[in-house]
Amino acid sequence: QLMDKGNHRHFMQKEIYEQPVVVAQTLRSYLRPVEEQVALPDMAFDLSTVERVAIVACGTASYVGMIGKYWIEQFARVPVEVDVASEFRYRDPVLTPGQLGVVISQSGETADTLAALRHMKTHGLMTAGIINVPTSSMAREVDLLLSTHAGPEIGVASTKAFTCQLAVMAALATNLARAKGRLSPEEEQEIVRHLREAPQALSHALAHDDDIQAMAGKIAAARDVLYLGRGPDYPLALEGALKLKEISYIHAEGYASGEMKHGPIALIDDQVPLIVLAPSGPLFDKTVSNMQEAQARGAQVVLISDARGIAQAGENTIATIEMPEVHPLIAPLVYAVPVQLLAYHVAVAKGTDVDQPRNLAKSVTVE
Ligand code: G6P
Numbered sequence: 598q599l600m601d602k603g604n605h606r607h608f609m610q611k612e613i614y615e616q617p618v619v620v621a622q623t624l625r626s627y628l629r630p631v632e633e634q635v636a637l638p639d640m641a642f643d644l645s646t647v648e649r650v651a652i653v654a655c656g657t658a659s660y661v662g663m664i665g666k667y668w669i670e671q672f673a674r675v676p677v678e679v680d681v682a683s684e685f686r687y688r689d690p691v692l693t694p695g696q697l698g699v700v701i702s703q704s705g706e707t708a709d710t711l712a713a714l715r716h717m718k719t720h721g722l723m724t725a726g727i728i729n730v731p732t733s734s735m736a737r738e739v740d741l742l743l744s745t746h747a748g749p750e751i752g753v754a755s756t757k758a759f760t761c762q763l764a765v766m767a768a769l770a771t772n773l774a775r776a777k778g779r780l781s782p783e784e785e786q787e788i789v790r791h792l793r794e795a796p797q798a799l800s801h802a803l804a805h806d807d808d809i810q811a812m813a814g815k816i817a818a819a820r821d822v823l824y825l826g827r828g829p830d831y832p833l834a835l836e837g838a839l840k841l842k843e844i845s846y847i848h849a850e851g852y853a854s855g856e857m858k859h860g861p862i863a864l865i866d867d868q869v870p871l872i873v874l875a876p877s878g879p880l881f882d883k884t885v886s887n888m889q890e891a892q893a894r895g896a897q898v899v900l901i902s903d904a905r906g907i908a909q910a911g912e913n914t915i916a917t918i919e920m921p922e923v924h925p926l927i928a929p930l931v932y933a934v935p936v937q938l939l940a941y942h943v944a945v946a947k948g949t950d951v952d953q954p955r956n957l958a959k960s961v962t963v964e
Contacts, residue, residue: 600751607951609752609844613937614803616760620930621796622746623761627768628793633786635771640741642723644776648695650677651722653685653713655961657755657839658701661727661762663832664929665699668767672774682709683964686716698722699769703750703758704960705733712964714738727765729758743769752952753959754843756937759836760799760930767792767926791924795931801921802934809935812899812916813942816841819870822849823861824936825891826874827884829929833874833936840940844954845947854887867895872939876920876928877906885910901935 605611629636637644650669652662659681666677680690682700692698698717702710705728714735717724726739729747736742745761771788774780780788816822822841826834834851841849852861854873865871871891875884881902888910892898898914900907903922911917918935944951 606945607752607941609754609756609941609951612750612752612757613934613941615748616757616934617796617799617803619747619757620760620764620799623764624792624795626744626746627765628789630789630793633789635768635785635789635792637743637768637772638741642740644773646695647675647697647723647773647776649693650675650697650699650773651690651692651717652677652679652699652701653682653710653717654701655682655707655710657759657836658703658710658762660832660836660839661701661759661766662699663835664763664829665766665770667829668770668926669773672770673777673779675773675777680713682707682713685713692717692720692722694721696722698724699727700724700735700739701727701762701766702733702735703729703745703747703755703762705730705735706960706962708962708964711735711738725769727762727769729761753954753957754840754940760933763930763933764792764795788926791926794923795927798921798923798927798931799934802931805918805920805935806938808916808918809938810942813939813946815897815915816847816870816899816939817845817943817946819847819868821864822847822870822872823857823864824849824851824872824874825854825857825884825887826851827854827880829925830874830876830880830932833929833932834872836933837872837874837936837939840937841943843957844940844944844951845949846955847943854884857887858890862891862894865891865894865896867897869896870899870915871896872899873901874932874936875900875902875906875910876925876932877903877909877922878925878928881906901932
């Protein structure tokens with residue numbers, strides 16, 4: 598039953614479409630609507646003693662870690678470092694008591710991440726894990742299990758686990774901020790309100806699937822694709838590029854918008870599509886000016902923004918994809934949808950094996 602694709606052609610498509618439901622399901626165990634608070638399960642350590650955070654993960658989950666760094670530093674003013682798990686142990690990181698180690702993993706079995714968790718524990722860190730499989734090795738070994746309720750994810754390329762991990766990361770950042778005395782009850786109420794809007798905003802994002810499908814052919818013909826984003830949308834640009842590489846085998850790179858001029862701009866000509874993730878908000882104008890530098894060199898821009906952003910900057914693009922206007926906190930969840938759908942439709946247009954891409958495994962249990 599659980600392995601049923603339903604009306605969908607691929608598991609990946611089904612899992613993209615499940616996101617409003619599974620994100621709501623995940624948020625339900627972290628939001629207290631009556632108290633308008635974000636809650637975590639009981640834990641054996643005191644969050645107010647956390648002085649630094651080390652986040653470790655692989656692949657798509659590592660981008661949740663990068664977004665978490667923006668959120669935790671902004672809300673809780675606690676310094677965060679993020680590592681891909683395969684680098685963490687071998688660089689002999691400075692680990693000190695008072696540090697919280699956070700692992701993020703859909704499967705809870707990825708060998709590098711599991712080894713990083715054990716390394717953290719050996720060095721006396723408090724540990725938390727944002728994990729989808731509650732019976733997994735990591736779920737058993739972390740001090741604080743922060744479950745995602747995405748349900749089984751079958752498609753090799755992670756989709757619904759990613760947005761659920763972001764929802765839990767937002768809950769962790771909020772709790773850390775409160776424990777650190779950095780969050781007023783009013784600010785917390787506002788965060789609760791925005792998180793509660795996330796499932797509906799995800800549905801609105803999914804409603805633009807046809808627009809994405811219609812322009813996927815233009816991307817399918819490309820040899821290289823660049824993704825740009827700023828702030829928390831920068832890791833999402835990395836995720837967009839990873840998704841496209843994984844399932845369509847088109848070379849893609851994600852870049853921080855402002856970093857494009859330090860290299861990748863040299864690649865740009867009228868054969869290179871540039872996917873720009875730019876929700877309106879404080880970073881919008883800066884991203885758009887980077888986009889215009891690329892347009893001046895002939896770049897084929899796809900602008901993903903809201904109605905306000907598209908009205909302001911949608912000219913001279915090959916396509917615009919409209920997202921609902923959302924608070925910057927939930928923008929990375931919402932903008933994950935067009936990024937996933939774009940990779941999906943490009944892969945379908947190219948005829949690749951979407952659910953079982955060559956050379957990749959769902960869970961990598963070797964180092
Ligand atoms: C594999 C999958 C990716 C996933 C990564 C981490 O490479 O193909 O989609 O992001 O492993 O997996 P985990 O289960 O630790 O989240």
